[in-house]
Amino acid sequence: MAKLLKLRLGVSDDPTALQPTLADCLQALLSQSEPLMAQVIEGLQLAAAPAGPRRIPGFQQPGIQRAVQALAEASAEVRARYTAELGRLVYEGGGKEQAQTEALRFEDLQLFGDEELDQSIEVARAQQEVSQAVDDVLPALDALISTLLGWRTIQSGLNPLRPDVFVRALQACLAAHVPDPAVREALIVPAAGLLGAQLRQLYRELTDWLASSGVEPAMPVGGKAKKGLATGTAVASSVAKTLLTLDRLRKLLAGDFDTPPRQDYQHTLPASMALLQDMKQVDALVRQLEERSRGEPPAPPRDLLEPAPAEGSPRLGRQLGKEVVRLMFDNLTQDSRLVREYKNQLKAIEPAVLRLAQYDSRFFSDRSHPARQLLDRMTQRSLAFTNESDPGWQRFLATVQAAVKWLDSKVIDADTFAELLETLQAQWGEQDQNGRQRREDGARALLHAEQRHLLAQKLAGEFAQEAEGLGVPEFVGDFLKGSWSQVVAEAKLSCVDGSDDPYGYRALVADLVWSVQKSTAQRSRLARLAQMIPGLLERLREGLDRIDYPPELTGRFFENLTVVHQSALQEGRDAQAREAAEAAEAQPSQLPDSVFDDAAIWLAEGEAAGTGYLQPEAGAQGAPAQGPEQPPAAPGELRTGAWVELMVKGEWLRVQLTWASPHHTLFMFTSPAGTAHSMSRRMLDRLRAQGLMKVIADRNVVDEALDQVAKTALLNSLDGKT
Structure with a gap:
């Protein structure tokens, strides 16, 4: 493969005299895409050969050999397509398919068909293969590319040459030239391994070139280098590693582990209560439910040598449900955005949710389930506070503590959570009444x-x-x-x-x-x-x-x-x-x-006074950025309910996006004290570009915790433990 440096410099040249731009880097690396794919095709041919040191036994199947031969015969077309696809992804970001392969959402998993599920696992395995190959050279390249992008700190997610871009181009290329899904699944991981080996060499050469040209690397966030590609902290336990997989999680969400209605299905209690009231047997039923609500003794760890429960058995569904709940709460209690004392209250709520999940699988599949709504609303409201000394924290904590006591004293079912949620919202509504009118x-x-x-x-x-x-x-x-x-x-x-x-x-x-x-x-x-x-x-x-x-x-x-x-x-x-x-x-x-321009809207002084409107002139003057750098984002990415930190009079203030105009030209943020801060889209862009606004959470924290559960299941699926 051609050396990148040979494309740019002579032996007697001063490397620092011609410092490359980001466009130079992209052009130089994309020029190597055809040789890169040629090496992959050559490696697949050697793996499919009847004899040789690189022969793979699984590649001796007729279908795989025919597919590899077809790739070799159409090598020019395959290389051209890979180059075109890679160029599109590098310069345009990949569009919809990027969201499909990178953002695995817990709530969407139940909608996946078998083909989509297999594709997610297939792409994840390929990305894992490439990431392992470039793990030691990528951080240095990320630091240099971040500098060319204009960042002082490393922004690995913004690197247009990150490994997943090459993997998605490979997937698209194989999908076009290998129509059989089973054959494509067999080819993509070995092809990704070959791609990773060549990409590692390219990354090293590109890093050497940029460093020798005088490009200074960006600093790691927090001052410590992070090796490898950390895509998120997934909580895993011994049970999860042996039990929770993507396919089983999908079945849990689809209700495949549900059993016919039985006596212990608590969500049928309202009708049963009415019937037993006439039969003078309510007291006996309540005593039985109270005994059961104290909780089952913890199940002993399953012997890994013991055969796993049948796929459709209720026992497996209960075990999966328990593990999903535990992983979700583990992710929540490790979230740095939540105040420590609130995390302690979450731990106290966990047993009640575990008991509910054993008999009501709607908790996993229905986002409007009262228990999910309760966790969502409490957690989102807790984001208003950065520490335990903030005004209003003690009043909020008192409502959460009362909720914990409520759950400890009640029979646990969906109606219990619905009643508790209604009570909390009434209390919060009274507290927010004045601020709501101003909003x-x-x-x-x-x-x-x-x-x-x-x-x-x-x-x-x-x-x-x-x-x-x-x-x-x-x-x-x-x-x-x-x-x-x-x-x-x-x-x-x-x-x-x-x-x-x-x-x-x-x-x-x-x-x-x-x-x-x-x-x-x-x-x-x-x-x-x-x-x-x-x-x-x-x-x-x-x-x-x-x-x-x-x-x-x-x-x-x-x-x-x-x-x-x-x-x-x-x-x-x-x-x-x-x-x-x-x-x-x-x-x-x-x-x-x-x-x-819709982004620039004028308001009269009287109109602006009641909304805390920041006039454009005010935005030009502001305190210097105090917080960590973050990638700029379009205002459309901010959803109503998102929490941000806004620099106000030299201090960071936690505010929530409570209203956006129908055309997304005006936005109003509200502080926990009820003070409004509104601005135009242009002002919003300016504040984010200057580092005077930081997004804390643009999605529900509980949803993010469940997304991490789905990623844990995906990692377990990659290990082949299904």
Whole structure:
């Protein structure tokens, strides 16, 4: 394989004189994609050969040999396709298939078909094979690529040349040229091993090249180098390693381990209670349930030599259910975002959830199950606090402790969790009542501002078209498309009788355009101008005052308009006035590009006061970034309910995204104390780019803990223990 350095430097060159860019790195490595795939095909041929040191016995099957031979015969086409697919993934990120292969969601697992399940395991095995091959050389490359990306700290997830990109390109290539799924499954792991060996060499050469060219590596987050690709901390136990696999987890979610309704199915109790009430046997039933609710004695560890329970047996389902619950709580108690004392309360809740899961498998498959909802709401609310000294923490902790006592004293079923959730939400609702009213008022003000802005955009286009070709000075066009479109839009939105132009502000546009035209028809023009100008100026200022528009934003307009009108009233006879008017008309447009941009929305001072709105000017001034760097993300990635930390007056403040406008142009965040902080999309982008906003959790923490359970099951599936 060609050396990368030979493509760039001569022997006598100074390596640091021509420092490569990120584009140079991508181009250099992509140029090696065809030789890379050629090496993989050659290795598969040697593995399928009847004799030889690299012969693999499993490759001697006719179907596999035919597939390898077909790859070799179409080598040019395979290499070209791999290059094209790799280039697309490197430059475009891979799109939908990236989410399918990287984001294994617990909640989606029950929807997987056999083919999708096999594909997930197939790709994961291939990624594991490549990752192991490049584990020792990748961290150094990540550090250098992060520098070229502009980061001071290592951002391995942003490396466009990370191993999974090459694996996905390999998978797509094999899927196109090896139609038989069974044959493709047999080929992909050996092919990934060959790919990993060659990729390791490429990574090493690329690292040497960048280092010799004077590129400084980024610093590890936290100051400690991390070897290998850590994709997440998965909690594993001896039971999980022998029992929990992806296929079994899917069956658990699908209810395959459920048994027909029996006496110990507690979710049928409401009807049974009503029947037994008439039979005078309620007391006896309650005593039996209380004895059972104290919990079963822990089952002894299963002897690994003992045959595993049958796949469809209720016993296996209960064991899987217990392990999923334990892993979920283990992930929650290891989450650094949660306050320590809250984690202790979670440990106290775990036994009740374990008892519930034994008889109600809906806990795993139904996100709306009362027990899941209770854990979700409590945990999300706990994210409002960073430590135990935060205001409001003790009050929140008291509600959680009361919930733990409630569960200890009740018969455990779905109705118990539903009743508890209703009680907690009522308590939290009372605590949040004042803040909720302020949020609703703020949301209405922001929604009105967005509607006004969208209507103003439409009107601005109409005004521009109306003035087109009439010789209107640019400063007048600026005013019509910017300030006056807001005035007309506000007047139209505030009208309740359905009038299209309630205050005549829309009709005023024609008068303003006529007053600044260089008309050739001078007869009666002077008299009309003299009569029109005072009223025109008065109406313009009246409209701007009606929406509380800042005078400083229209100062230049009125100065220039007065100069042009004075010259027109003199009919050009005053040379000094005429020159001043010509200078005003010749001034270049100062209309910002953001007038038609949804990301830039203007709010009046009174509107902004009730929403904590951050005006664009305020965003330019801010404290320097204090927190760790994080990748920039589009605002659409933030969901309502997400928790972030926002730099406010030099201090980090934990706030929650409580409202986003329908067009995602305005966002409102609320602190635990109920204080609102709202901003436009442009401001949100700016704060994140400056490191003044850090995303803490954009998904439910409980969902993330269950996703880690699914990843644990995937890792166990890779070990072949099904």
